Amino acid sequence: MNEVVCSINHVVKCLTDAGVTPDLANLLTIIGGVVLVATVPLITVIFLIWIERKVAARVQDRLGPNRVGPFGLLQTVADALKMLTKEDITPIGADKFIYNLAPIIAFATVILIWAVIPFTPLHIGADLSIGLLYFVAVASIGTVKIMIAGWSSNNKYALLGAFRTIAQLLSYEVPLVLSLLIPVMIAGTMSMQGLVHAQGGMWYVFMAPVAAVMFFIANLAETGRAPFDLLEAESEIIAGYNIEYSGFKWGMFMAGEFMHAFTASLLAAVIFLGGWWGPGVEQVPVLGFLYLGLKTFVVYLFSLVLRSTVPRVRIDQLMALNWKWLVPISVANVLVTAFLLQLTKALGLAPQTGDFAAALPQTIILLLGNLAIVLVVLNLVRNIGRNERMAAAATDAAVGHSEDERVAVGAPGH
Amino acid sequence: MLEFNAQTIAFIVFALFSLGGALGVVTTRNLIHATLYLILSLFGAAGFFVLLSAPFLAAVQVLVYIGAIAILIVFAVMLTRSMTRISDLYNRQWLLSAIVAGILFVVLLAGVIVPVWGVNGTQIDRPVSDVVAGTVDLGKALVDQNQYVLPFEVASLLLTAAMIGAIVIARDDQE
Amino acid sequence: MAVVHEWAFIGVFFSLAWVFPFLPILGARLLAPRKPNAIKQSTYECGVETVGDTWVQFKVQYYIYGLIFLVFDVEVVFLFPWALAYNQLDFFGFFAGLVFIFFLFDALVYAWRKDALEWV
Amino acid sequence: MIPLWMYLAVAAGIFCIGTYGVLTRRNAVAILMSVELMLNAVNINLVAFWRYIEPLNMAGQAFAAFVFVVAAAEAAVGLAIIIAVYRNRRSVIVEDVNMLKW
Numbered sequence: 163m164n165e166v167v168c169s170i171n172h173v174v175k176c177l178t179d180a181g182v183t184p185d186l187a188n189l190l191t192i193i194g195g196v197v198l199v200a201t202v203p204l205i206t207v208i209f210l211i212w213i214e215r216k217v218a219a220r221v222q223d224r225l226g227p228n229r230v231g232p233f234g235l236l237q238t239v240a241d242a243l244k245m246l247t248k249e250d251i252t253p254i255g256a257d258k259f260i261y262n263l264a265p266i267i268a269f270a271t272v273i274l275i276w277a278v279i280p281f282t283p284l285h286i287g288a289d290l291s292i293g294l295l296y297f298v299a300v301a302s303i304g305t306v307k308i309m310i311a312g313w314s315s316n317n318k319y320a321l322l323g324a325f326r327t328i329a330q331l332l333s334y335e336v337p338l339v340l341s342l343l344i345p346v347m348i349a350g351t352m353s354m355q356g357l358v359h360a361q362g363g364m365w366y367v368f369m370a371p372v373a374a375v376m377f378f379i380a381n382l383a384e385t386g387r388a389p390f391d392l393l394e395a396e397s398e399i400i401a402g403y404n405i406e407y408s409g410f411k412w413g414m415f416m417a418g419e420f421m422h423a424f425t426a427s428l429l430a431a432v433i434f435l436g437g438w439w440g441p442g443v444e445q446v447p448v449l450g451f452l453y454l455g456l457k458t459f460v461v462y463l464f465s466l467v468l469r470s471t472v473p474r475v476r477i478d479q480l481m482a483l484n485w486k487w488l489v490p491i492s493v494a495n496v497l498v499t500a501f502l503l504q505l506t507k508a509l510g511l512a513p514q515t516g517d518f519a520a521a522l523p524q525t526i527i528l529l530l531g532n533l534a535i536v537l538v539v540l541n542l543v544r545n546i547g548r549n550e551r552m553a554a555a556a557t558d559a560a561v562g563h564s565e566d567e568r569v570a571v572g573a574p575g576h
Numbered sequence: 577m578l579e580f581n582a583q584t585i586a587f588i589v590f591a592l593f594s595l596g597g598a599l600g601v602v603t604t605r606n607l608i609h610a611t612l613y614l615i616l617s618l619f620g621a622a623g624f625f626v627l628l629s630a631p632f633l634a635a636v637q638v639l640v641y642i643g644a645i646a647i648l649i650v651f652a653v654m655l656t657r658s659m660t661r662i663s664d665l666y667n668r669q670w671l672l673s674a675i676v677a678g679i680l681f682v683v684l685l686a687g688v689i690v691p692v693w694g695v696n697g698t699q700i701d702r703p704v705s706d707v708v709a710g711t712v713d714l715g716k717a718l719v720d721q722n723q724y725v726l727p728f729e730v731a732s733l734l735l736t737a738a739m740i741g742a743i744v745i746a747r748d749d750q751e
Numbered sequence: 752m753a754v755v756h757e758w759a760f761i762g763v764f765f766s767l768a769w770v771f772p773f774l775p776i777l778g779a780r781l782l783a784p785r786k787p788n789a790i791k792q793s794t795y796e797c798g799v800e801t802v803g804d805t806w807v808q809f810k811v812q813y814y815i816y817g818l819i820f821l822v823f824d825v826e827v828v829f830l831f832p833w834a835l836a837y838n839q840l841d842f843f844g845f846f847a848g849l850v851f852i853f854f855l856f857d858a859l860v861y862a863w864r865k866d867a868l869e870w871v
Numbered sequence: 872m873i874p875l876w877m878y879l880a881v882a883a884g885i886f887c888i889g890t891y892g893v894l895t896r897r898n899a900v901a902i903l904m905s906v907e908l909m910l911n912a913v914n915i916n917l918v919a920f921w922r923y924i925e926p927l928n929m930a931g932q933a934f935a936a937f938v939f940v941v942a943a944a945e946a947a948v949g950l951a952i953i954i955a956v957y958r959n960r961r962s963v964i965v966e967d968v969n970m971l972k973w
Contacts, residue, residue, distance in 0.1 A: 185581070189582075295635035295636075295639065302639050310608075
């Protein structure tokens with residue numbers, strides 16, 4: 163779809179032959195590329211919402227949308243059209259300019275991430291040398307949109323919701339970034355295309371499963387998906403920071419959120435599942451779209467099933483889970499991986515070529531290290547859970563109750 | 577003297593962002609607006625870093641300044657309710673301060689444009705080389721025992737100390 | 752030159768990205784009815800009349816979380832060049848990173864012991 | 872290519888605006904923001920000099936990175952002090968904070 167990089171020379175040449183100046187030709191091709199890259203998520207989001215509703219319906223033994231178009235495929239289009247005709251209300255006392263700016267930022271920041279996603283070996287918007295940090299930086303602008311949406315609405319609930327959401331986003335950004343250190347360490351590059359190329363021998367999900375899981379969980383929270391969607395739990399509280407928004411501005415927040423969730427799956431597929439790698443992709447690069455789409459869809463489907471099956475966490479559990487479990491595990495993971503990488507280098511096991519057999523010894527050693535981390539964590543969970551149950555049983559015995567249902571997410575320090 | 581090309585346009589846009597944002601910070605009464613202006617200004621500076629082929633610093637600028645420091649400032653504004661209480665924007669020395677800042681600017685500009693204090697290298701038109709050390713070299717320099725490994729560790733210690741100090745100061749111990 | 756081209760793409764993307772959400776909002780503005788009245792425009796706080804100032808006092812805990820996040824963010828950002836160059840470093844580089852992360856972890860342990868991580 | 876002095880001129884402008892803000896604003900948070908502006912101007916200078924004069928020596932980038940650390944530490948502690956003062960004095964106006972005057 164995005165032809166800009168693979169055939170940029172053809173396009174520029176065609177345009178210059180037709181009498182356009184080289185600078186303008188470059189600009190036009192870039193603009194064309196931008197529009198192409200940006201249209202992909204815009205079209206995808208329409209189907210995403212349909213898929214999401216269908217999956218949620220199947221899990222809950224319902225049918226889901228099935229009236230508009232074949233299998234209800236056009237339901238989202240109908241919803242969008244309806245939303246276009248909804249009255250757009252701006253509350254009194256709202257900071258008009260900022261109030262209108264927030265949904266635009268919300269949507270734009272998500273599209274901007276797509277600029278660095280490698281779709282195939284040849285198709286990528288911009289293969290920046292710091293692609294990984296680019297996406298983290300753009301995602302961190304996302305906190306600004308929530309802040310200004312909550313603040314400009316002149317509504318206590320919006321402001322409170324915004325602050326809680328920001329606290330959540332900030333907290334989960336730490337394990338997210340920490341888990342991204344590990345692919346960078348193994349691959350020695352921060353360019354997205356470079357990361358995918360480096361996974362030619364072995365996907366990073368096998369070399370760093372703990373980092374992959376951390377990345378997935380942190381992304382669930384970053385995108386506000388279940389079980390971390392407590393701040394805009396539509397079935398319990400009204401909404402979060404976007405309570406005052408109506409019509410298409412609200413639609414922009416929602417579409418941005420759906421797209422962000424999908425983008426997160428896409429990033430997980432690119433960084434940990436080998437991106438466009440698949441059989442025959444080196445001969446026919448366009449196949450990369452298919453493989454990447456397939457991997458993304460698997461990750462996305464998993465998050466959808468999680469969404470409709472897992473209960474929401476409480477906010478104190480959310481914070482405790484992040485700061486007392488995810489962050490320490492991520493830090494330990496970085497240290498263990500760093501040590502094992504030096505060890506494999508010293509033993510001469512670091513892969514020189516990018517094929518499966520060369521990467522195998524290092525992978526096994528890293529996998530063992532990850533396994534050790536997992537075992538230690540599971541042991542900790544078990545001990546803490548047992549201690550809490552016993553403490554609860556002791557107090558209950560003293561008080562005379564016998565309820566001992568405790569959640570093990572609580573603090574190990576207690 | 578200036579070719580009119582994409583880089584020049586980008587430079588002008590970023591200069592407008594960063595200078596306009598800076599002006600907004602010091603002239604806006606509403607502190608949330610001032611923070612947004614600060615974000616604009618910092619974004620312009622990030623653009624400069626890209627133009628100066630230091631993309632890593634540009635990403636850090638967005639990540640640290642916009643994603644963290646600006647948010648922290650907003651938290652502080654909300655915690656102190658400081659946007660509604662102040663009647664006067666400036667103190668009584670504002671005129672004097674404006675003159676001081678103006679003179680400082682003129683002096684700096686003169687020092688930058690004309691070699692008042694002798695030839696000082698600010699007059700060069702183009703970089704001495706097109707080859708630039710990348711982020712990998714930064715990483716190596718940061719943990720090289722002959723270069724920055726000590727500042728690197730001290731930076732970590734400084735941040736830890738800052739965090740401990742800030743927690744001690746900010747927490748309400750009466751409760 | 753190739754590097755400049757990549758960033759030109761990002762630059763154009765940044766200048767165009769706001770158009771995509773802006774167009775439908777503009778379309779909605781043209782299509783949607785606009786009949787504002789006082790009730791409609793009042794702030795929605797579960798149907799109850801709005802009481803007092805919107806700028807309610809926030810807990811200092813938000814600031815503490817922001818603070819811990821800031822420290823971690825800056826340190827992690829320092830770790831990225833280290834991680835990037837990691838393949839070319841020897842054991843000294845590993846120990847430098849180890850000490851760095853040790854200080855980082857210290858900060859977390861302190862905050863933990865002081866119950867600064869609790870959502871009160 | 873843009874000459875070096877243009878970057879330096881913009882940085883000087885930001886620095887002077889920041890100076891003005893520090894000298895005149897009465898709100899402590901605004902003063903802190905102005906300090907951030909000044910630090911940022913310094914960073915632009917560092918990176919510009921690095922790019923134009925010593926692009927192969929890492930000093931410029933490394934110093935800019937350390938300035939980030941200092942800015943973060945300063946913001947963290949400075950804002951914490953402002954919050955603590957506000958708790959005691961119910962004010963963020965710097966002229967009201969005169970406990971150390973005598």
